[in-house]
Amino acid sequence: MTRILEVRALSKGFDMHHLGASMQAFEAISLTLDASEFLLLKGRNGAGKSTLLRTLYRSYLAQSGEILFHSSHGVIDLARAADVDITLLRRTEIGFVTQFLQARPRVSAEALVAEPLRLAGWTAEAALDEARHWLDAFGVKRTLWPAYPATFSGGEQQKVNLARALILPQRLLLLDEPTASLDASARAALIDRLAALKAQGTAMIGVFHHPGDVAQLIDRTIDLTPDTTPDTPQQEDRTDVVV
Structure with a gap:
């Protein structure tokens, strides 16, 4: 399989200056993703699912760790890449779908x-x-x-x-609750489009409130809930896709 993404010991937190405190969104996340693979992120509210997607997309800067993206130009660490390179990759190889x-x-x-x-x-x-x-x-x-x-x-x-x-x-597609606000026909069109992109080699990481919508596309699941994953995210088979 063609490797698309390698995430190594990735951590992200936020400083809440008005409270004089900090909050850890996720810590030491490691995962890999290949072409045509669909990875579902699950976990309770506040587990850091959307934050992880935004960190991979570089909307947020990681505290530590690596995000090695195998682009058409070579391997690049998205956690440390220049803004101009991130802009180019977003335009040509990395997509982000939100609600x-x-x-x-x-x-x-x-x-x-x-x-x-x-x-x-x-x-x-x-x-x-x-x-x-x-x-x-x-x-x-x-x-x-x-x-x-x-x-x-x-x-x-x-x-x-x-x-x-x-x-x-795109080479990599990040999906953050894309089925929100959609009617049944639009959800069906979305699933058809994702299936076609997956067949063409697009690697995907997604957060879905109702993962059953895309159950037939999911290859692996990672649970970010802290109390079940103290060291590394828990990976499950697609048959265990539940929230």
Whole structure:
């Protein structure tokens, strides 16, 4: 198998200055991830699941440890890489899907979804056609395609968010509760898209409130609950996927 990610003794905490205290989100996490592998993170609220995803994406800086990403340019430690390198990898090889859309003012839904393709070198017409295809696949009403997502409902915003985040295959995909606010048809479209990306070699790490939605995609599970994992995260078979 092609190795995509190696996380070694990764720790992250936060200083709460107003309380004069610190809080440890997770400590000494180690894991590996191969191409076409889907890893589910589970654990009680506050176990550090979303924080771990954001640390891997480098939205948060790690306190210690390594995040060795096997990019198309070679192995790079995301915990220490320069911001310019992180920006390039986010644009071309690492995707992050959350339950929240960061819509920009006066940018239409179709233009927002097409943007990753434009940045990847697609022509404006081809990118727009592909964006419309995925907006339709996720169930966004055609009348909304030229409208501004900032005016949409939460569910419609999430559909736009998914279409944008998943339109371009990535080497590594991080998923933070992507099924939140989705109706049944949009969840089905999401699962189909994730299955297709997985078959193409995309490695995925995900947090799902209802992991049954993606049970058929999960290869391994890691439990971040501190009292069950004092030293290293507990890995389970896909048959034990519960929250």
